[in-house]
Amino acid sequence: MQYRPMNESDLDAVLAWDVKEPVSWIGADRYREETAARQCRPEWTWIAEEDGRILARALWWGRSDSERPITLDCLTVHESVADPAAVAAELLGAAHAVFAEQGAATPPAYNIMLPQDEGDEAGRTAAAAWREEAARRAGLSERIQRLRFEWAPEAGVPGPSDRLVFTAEPDDEAFVEVFRQVARGSLDSETIANVASMGEEGAARDDLEFYTGCPGKREWWRLAHTPDGQLAGFAIPSRTPYGPNVGYLGVVPELRGRRYIDDVLAEITRFHAGEGAERITATTDSTNVPMANAFRRGGYRVSEIRVILAAPAA
Template identity: 75%
Template sequence: MRFRSVAGDDLGAVLDWNVTEPVVWIPADRYREESAAGRLRPEWTWVAEGDGGRVLARALWWGRSDSEHPITLDCLSVHPSVTAPATLAAELLAAGHRAFAGRGAAGPPSYNIMVPHDGPGGDRAAVTAAVAWREEAARCAGLTERIERYRFEWTPQAGVPAPSTRLVFTPEPDDEAFVAVFREVARGSLDQETLANVASMGEEAAARDDLEFYLDCPGERDWWRMARTPGGELVGFAIPSRTPYNPNVGYLGVLPGLRGQRYIDDILGEITRFHAGLGTERITATTDSVNVPMAAAFERGGYRVSETRVVLSAPAA
């Protein structure tokens, strides 16, 4: 078996590929679009070749257009003829991880296994099987940390929320003010990534990491808002943002002492109103499956689950 990245002139076998399992995958037309934008690249596209150069597995790592190294594994699949898909896939991932490390990557990219919410035909047994061997492969390749997330979507059919009568939203140009609220809302957070970052970095470094992440997103910095009562008391913040594909609910939070009063509904409503005011037809958002209050707020706000994501990553160093 040979494991290698592809060259620009031998993408044929990678593009001539079909996945019948109930997971989100990258077909040829999307690969070409992402490749043209620099988010999928030949050096991040890996295959396992059997006898005669037959492609038996492929792994497609994704990054932003300006990324030096890939950020996530977005598509992993094995030919149906392979009797031990997890074993072959794990070897393919390990080969890719070694190559990325050799080019200076700090650690292996995470892996997003994406499943449409209802699954094609509603066959939950098929979904479970498709996810199971992929999780096993990822664990064998060192991606042992697991988070399950829900992807939500809002469309205009859900209606635009009315303006808040309890909160006032104002610009805040001082990045340090956002570092301070990022630090505060992390206390008692139910978001698993936030908790992991605070545990590994400390509150201050995790808050600054959040700041840099959202500054680096395609959304505009002047979209960010602080949320206060009419009397001026700080309640939380709203960060409407964008992914490379859609407007999204970037980050929002309520200060710990003010939780439980559904201020999150007002803040989410403001983000929805902001994007809707720009004429968007779809707003996306994600939250961990264990963050029940946030998921409930999305549902109250007219967002519906479109996808479940299993996010697998290496333990923090």
């Protein structure tokens, strides 16, 4: 079997690919759109081929200005393959080797997205199982499970908070400081890992750089204070390439346990709703129970479970 990036003659077969498993995947229309935006690229689209037949397809994703792919967003194997995990693992291994030659320090993480529609729980479990096994064999052995939430207008638009005051703050350094404070005692796995590897200051500046680089606007960001002027936290409404989302929100350690997070989330929801949003997305680790509960109280429902598989930290 041959494992390689696609070429021009493979395009029709790549676009015609179909997936019947209950897992999110990239179809022809989305692939064309993201290729036009340089978020998917031929050199990031890998196939497993045998006797002229494509038996597996892996699609990595990046930002329009990315030098290398950021995540693997779609991994599928033809239903005729007896051991999909084995073929997929070889495909990932071949691609990871090329990405490393091109300068990638670690292979891109893999996002397995499992829509939470009713029914077919056994199918979702099976679809995730072979993909996780393939990723593990290819070196992506660190596992995080995240919940994707969605808000829709029928959930209701919250009113303004009567406990917190939200104000714009153009000074990035003020947000660096609140990023630092909110990270202390965080239950978010990525925040914990970033602070461990970069320190509070480095992690805060990394967060600032990431969110200023998102499609959302910097002027949307708000600091939250109590009526007597004490800093309570912050709200960052943002966007993904696909629509409005809850970018980052948090409460400083000394004011936690008072459900101020509900007020902060409501401010983000109210902002996006005021801009005409028909859907707002948000994610949190499944282990971050307080945040997940806040989303539920705020009218958000779980729409997808996302399993993130990554290489161990060096």
